[in-house]
Amino acid sequence: MHTPRPHLLFSFGTLLDERVQATLFGGPVPSRPAALAGHTTTPLRITDATVIATSGLDVHLTLVRQHGAEVKGAALRLTDADLEAADAYEVDDYVRRRVRLTSGETTWAYLDARPLRPASRIVIVGDSIAYGRCDPRGGWAGRLAAAHIAENETGHRLFNLAIPGSTLTDVSEQTPALLGPRLPDTLLVAAGINDAALPGPRTRTDRQLTDALASLADTAMRHNARLVVAGPSWIDETRTPADDGLHFTRDRALALRATLRTWCADHDVDHLDLWEPLRDRPDLLTDGLHPTPEGHEALYRHIVTLAHQTSRRARC
Structure with a gap:
């Protein structure tokens, strides 16, 4: 039976890792290359032990705004359960918000939970x-x-x-x-x-x-x-x-x-x-x-x- 995958999520970091996808989603999920204009990345130190164990990293990247910049990544096609798993994986410094890809599509992305901090x-x-x-x-x-x-x-x-x-x-x-x-x-x-x-x-x-x-x-x-x-x-x-x-x-x-x-x-x-x-x-x-x-x-x-x-x- 076909499982609906109604959610598009832009990722440029650990959610693209095969080990992370295996842990969160049970295996690789459909994806395609994507880019997000007007953004760049900055390091974010992680202290949550579960997240570190899943990703193998204690420093992740977070998006900040920069006119003229572009972040390349992938658009993941997720089920409802996949999206819930991704939400649980992301630490409290991130919130899921809507963004517009360079292709014109709107998608979810995890942004800084402090809404004015990454603003330019x-x-x-x-x-x-x-x-x-x-x-x-x-x-x-x-x-x-x-x-x-x-x-x-x-x-x-x-x-x-x-x-x-x-x-x-x-x-x-x-x-x-x-x-x-x-x-x-x-x-x-x-x-x-x-x-x-x-x-x-x-x-x-x-x-x-x-x-x-x-x-x-x-x-x-x-x-x-x-x-x-x-x-x-x-x-x-x-x-x-x-x-x-x-x-x-x-x-x-x-x-x-x-x-x-x-x-x-x-x-x-x-x-x-x-x-x-x-x-x-x-x-x-x-x-x-x-x-x-x-x-x-x-x-x-x-x-x-x-x-x-x-x-x-x-x-x-």
Whole structure:
């Protein structure tokens, strides 16, 4: 009886080894040559004894972004069971995400679990909080830009394209035309609080939110960029303004947060939850919605921690 092999997985390292395939999959699996543009590799030291025993190596390779580079490997055709075995084999420093091969096919690949660490060219889209309103230093995005570029003045870029007042639907419509000349490898979507407004003509339903996220995922994939969704941040409902008939409630903000988390988990997309840094800290908000400079600093530090946190099972 034929066993379906519905999954395509790009590999350039130990998963191509015959011994590893014999251990994980029971023998060799169908494959063909493949390449992944916009990436290069860097060593990753492994401490998990089971992984070392299977591969015979305590240093594996991990993908990092580099414009103009290319990693050659193979596309493996896997069954459901094979993919589960590969997931179990990979240490916590890796997560399985969708990428686009040079052939144009989309496939799985194991990427750095810390979504901003391997990034080179980051584009941020969102609303006034991502834009940096109420902070002369450009908010959390301005701080992230300064640190990212300082790390590699030659190769690193960050473009903040956030527009105050935008909803996720607005962002999904605005973004495609903005990405081409910026050559992004990472699209950081700051899901702002405008999507939590009630009542009014711009109130968003879960279907509108998920449609916007799906559109942004398609846009990112067309550029072979990694999609990262951040937000929302905590609000002080007692002080939120009622601008243009919009009213912001904590329950709606929490519902937005739940929708983002669920969608990202269901679609294997990275989510940076920004709720906790400002939670129950009205002193870090200027008007119940927009962070003060100190609030933006707290968000920035939280984002860096989430995007660069160290795994429990392996360490670079």
